Amino acid sequence: MAESHAARHGDDKAGADRTAIGGTRAAGRRDRMDIKEKLTILAAAARYDVSCASSGSTRKGTADGIGNAASSGICHSWTSDGRCVSLLKILMTNVCIYDCKYCCSRSSNDVRRAAFEPEEIADLTISFYKRNYIEGLFLSSAVIASPNRTMELMAHALALLREKHKFNGYIHAKVIPNTDPALMAKVGFLADRVSCNIELPSNESLTALAPQKSKDAILGSMRWIHDGIRQGLDVYRPKGRQSLFVPAGQSTQMVVGATKDTDYQIVRLAESLYGKYRLRRVYYSAYIPASPKVSLAVRPPLVREHRLYQADWLLRFYRFSASEILSEKHPFLFEEIDPKTGWALRNIGRFPIEVNKAGYYDLLRVPGIGQVTAGRIMEARKHSTLAVEDLKRIGVVLKRARHFILCDGKYHGLGEPDPMRIYRLLAGDVRGGNPFAPTAQLELPAVSALVSLPMDELRSLVTGEL
Numbered sequence: 202m203a204e205s206h207a208a209r210h211g212d213d214k215a216g217a218d219r220t221a222i223g224g225t226r227a228a229g230r231r232d233r234m235d236i237k238e239k240l241t242i243l244a245a246a247a248r249y250d251v252s253c254a255s256s257g258s259t260r261k262g263t264a265d266g267i268g269n270a271a272s273s274g275i276c277h278s279w280t281s282d283g284r285c286v287s288l289l290k291i292l293m294t295n296v297c298i299y300d301c302k303y304c305c306s307r308s309s310n311d312v313r314r315a316a317f318e319p320e321e322i323a324d325l326t327i328s329f330y331k332r333n334y335i336e337g338l339f340l341s342s343a344v345i346a347s348p349n350r351t352m353e354l355m356a357h358a359l360a361l362l363r364e365k366h367k368f369n370g371y372i373h374a375k376v377i378p379n380t381d382p383a384l385m386a387k388v389g390f391l392a393d394r395v396s397c398n399i400e401l402p403s404n405e406s407l408t409a410l411a412p413q414k415s416k417d418a419i420l421g422s423m424r425w426i427h428d429g430i431r432q433g434l435d436v437y438r439p440k441g442r443q444s445l446f447v448p449a450g451q452s453t454q455m456v457v458g459a460t461k462d463t464d465y466q467i468v469r470l471a472e473s474l475y476g477k478y479r480l481r482r483v484y485y486s487a488y489i490p491a492s493p494k495v496s497l498a499v500r501p502p503l504v505r506e507h508r509l510y511q512a513d514w515l516l517r518f519y520r521f522s523a524s525e526i527l528s529e530k531h532p533f534l535f536e537e538i539d540p541k542t543g544w545a546l547r548n549i550g551r552f553p554i555e556v557n558k559a560g561y562y563d564l565l566r567v568p569g570i571g572q573v574t575a576g577r578i579m580e581a582r583k584h585s586t587l588a589v590e591d592l593k594r595i596g597v598v599l600k601r602a603r604h605f606i607l608c609d610g611k612y613h614g615l616g617e618p619d620p621m622r623i624y625r626l627l628a629g630d631v632r633g634g635n636p637f638a639p640t641a642q643l644e645l646p647a648v649s650a651l652v653s654l655p656m657d658e659l660r661s662l663v664t665g666e667l
């Protein structure tokens with residue numbers, strides 16, 4: 202499952218230790234692995250799971266306990282390789298009975314295996330917390346023996362933390378599909394957030410790359426958790442606690458680029474998950490080829506991942522629908538320009554709009570105007586008519602916005618709004634051809650890496666402003 206931590210990625214042949222496969226205790230004892238070694242292996246295996254951003258938990262501190270998910274705010278710092286440094290982020294075990302082709306913990310991969318005992322996880326979390334290294338725990342796991350056995354071990358570790366150590370800090374736990382509801386309920390009351398990874402956008406892709414998983418089982422678990430949250434599930438509460446069931450909601454993660462699924466399929470699926478199961482977040486994880494033996498995608502589609510996050514932002518905060526962003530005819534996001542600019546260029550007839558008159562949500566559809574700047578425009582124009590210099594001061598990215606707006610009746614773009622010319626200007630595209638033709642979508646995965654993005658794109662990545 203764990204899916205995805207899925208550590209899609211990477212064969213680690215160093216120190217292959219197959220003797221450890223076969224059980225959590227066996228993995229820990231047969232080679233007398235110490236905690237530090239386990240931590241090295243299981244933190245490394247967990248680092249690819251990006252579904253651990255947290256928010257929304259109101260778990261308070263108690264007089265006889267330690268930690269406080271509410272006041273700590275669980276602000277995360279992300280390292281360059283995607284690790285979240287304020288949580289202890291580990292797998293319970295990387296011993297897996299499944300063989301998902303995109304994952305370095307898959308059963309057929311020749312990697313060193315390890316497994317924590319529940320007591321070790323609880324002790325590590327508490328000792329790291331007391332040293333101020335972490336604010337909480339992100340606990341995922343490969344599937345050891347069976348989904349139920351795995352979830353039993355995870356629930357045991359969380360129960361030790363909450364009940365024995367009185368730990369009130371933030372906990373994000375992975376849910377393994379096909380687990381008994383009673384176990385999901387137990388974990389749901391002990392954790393703040395849970396995530397059940399959807400893994401791949403279509404059932405066909407799951408069948409091809411993760412044959413032991415099924416979309417029905419994954420969606421079934423998500424639905425069960427959603428119903429539990431909505432109905433205020435009350436089947437298991439730790440003694441003496443007033444826990445809510447999954448108070449910080451659920452999230453999921455998709456591996457992108459390992460299969461032929463289009464961005465349109467991915468964005469539509471995300472829209473449906475937000476709508477049906479009220480997910481807090483859908484995370485996208487660029488697939489990095491796992492092994493020379495596995496001939497899947499050849500380059501990590503990092504720019505594609507970035508564009509999907511931008512499209513996701515449009516779904517959640519800008520009132521876009523998936524079918525506005527993409528379609529069967531245009532199934533991939535542009536690599537060179539952000540999804541909102543792509544939409545605006547395909548809908549150039551709706552522009553330019555007058556910034557001194559347009560409504561808030563119309564302003565939000567202008568490339569280069571985000572939520573913050575749209576709010577500032579609405580406020581500033583109460584006092585005076587805005588000129589283009591004012592927009593710059595307010596924070597509008599004029600490089601993009603000027604092609605789609607009138608400012609006090611004046612257009613500051615290229616003569617007439619011409620989508621082809623604007624595209625070429627913004628994308629720095631010199632290849633010719635028509636990027637808007639249905640047959641001429643840009644090839645994916647991307648060639649360039651995130652680091653090559655211009656400054657305003659990077660700012661957009663960090664702030665979410667589009």
Ligand code: SF4
Pocket residue numbers: 202203204205206207208297298299300301304305306307308342343344411
């Ligand atoms: S191989 Fe195991 S650990 Fe990896 S994604 Fe599949 S179930 Fe999870």
